[in-house]
Amino acid sequence: MDLDAVRTFVAVVEAGRFQDAAADLSITQQAVSKRIAALEKDLGVRLFTRTPRGPELTIDGQAFLPHARELLRAAERAVASVLPGSRPLRVDVIASRVAASGLMRGFHRAHPEIELDVVMLFDIETAVAALSSGAIDASFRAVAVPGRPLPEGIASVRVLDEPLQLLTGPVHALASARSVTVARLAGHRIWMPGIVPGTEWAAYYDDLAAEFGLTIEATGPNFGSDALLDTIADTPALATFMGEQTRLVWPAGHGLRRIPVTDPTPVYPHSLLWHRANPHPALASLRAHLAATATGHGAAGTWTPDWAIPR
Incomplete structure (x- = not known):
């Protein structure tokens, strides 16, 4: 159904005359007549009776009027739903406990007026397709x-270099260390069942292991962070890596230790990705917020893979 014809029909009803409706719509009276005739043809009924006093609604016209008005309101709502800034800003943070989620919580605290829709997509191909x-x-x-x-x-823009920490159980050989050098980790078993081949974090840890001669194991099923913490707490020979800003809670009896890694400190390079043609105004606010709060990258005493993009 031609919405212009429906809009013209309602305009004639409200104006009372074809001529006045034409003036309201900034079209000719002939165009008004053609639109009404086309609408009547589409519907198969007469909507107006032409009288010396002007057009009067037929019974069918009276029945159609409330639906015509609702059609126009629905069209207005449809347009408004996609106007820039009229919908929530949708951001992928990968997982709820990682640094990206913390960055978005900080953005929300700074800009509570911006409505957010936070999603969690696993792999980068899915995320890039969703951006596109x-x-x-x-x-x-x-x-x-x-x-x-x-x-x-x-x-893309690099927004956070997150230092890695070593997580150990209470009786691990390194549990009492206040910090540990990367070189000292050689020979220790670092267990990370959440590493999935083909992901960007798999590429990161592959390069880290190759650079410093580390043993990073991704064997066994991944039952989630709670199961990982249980195993690390109960297994003296195992440790794991996690980001400094990863938020985890474990039972007090686990006695887990989070130990800074130094000389150099491996940092995970988080970047924000977006489509250049995306018009959402809140996207600019997010980028400005991250630029103002981002940590420096490439700092002395840190390590990132050669492929990590610069800021």
């Missing part, structure tokens, strides 16, 4: 892994 289609507005990822450049139109 407009299903999400931004995503936090580590880029750009060799051989996997970002598609044309996807922009």
Whole structure:
């Protein structure tokens, strides 16, 4: 159904005359007549009776009027739903307990007026496809892994270098250390069942292990962080890596230790990705907030893979 014709029908009803409706719509009286005639043809009924006093609604016209008005209101709502800034800013944070989620909580505290829709997408291919289609507005990822450049139109900026920490149980050989050098970790078993081949974090830990001769194991099923913490607490020979800003809670009896890693400190390079053509005004606010609060990258005494993009 032609919405212009429906709009013209309602305008004639409200104005009372074709001529006045034409003036209200900034079209000719002839155009009004043609639109009404086309609408009547589409519906198969007469909507107006022409009288010396002007057009009067027929019974069918009276029945159609409330629905015509609702059609126009629905059209207005449809347009408003996609106006820039009229919907929540959709951001992918990968997981709820990681640094990206903390960055978005900080943004929300700074800008409570901006409505957010936080989603969690697993792999970078899914995230980039969602950015390209407009299903999400931004995503936090580590880029750009060799051989996997970002598609044309996807922009990125490095927003956080997150130091890694070693997590051990209470009787692990390194549990009493206030800090531990990367070199000292050689020969120790670092267990990370959450590493999935093909992900950007798998590429990161592969390079870390190769650079410093570390033993990083991704064997066994991944039952989640609670099961990982249980195993680390009960197994003296195992430790794991986690980001400094990863939020975890464990039973007091576990006695787990979070130990800074130094000389150099491996840092995980978090970047914000978005589509250059995305018009959502809150996206600019998010980028400005992250630029103002981001930590420096490439600081002395830190390590990142060669492929990590600069700021």
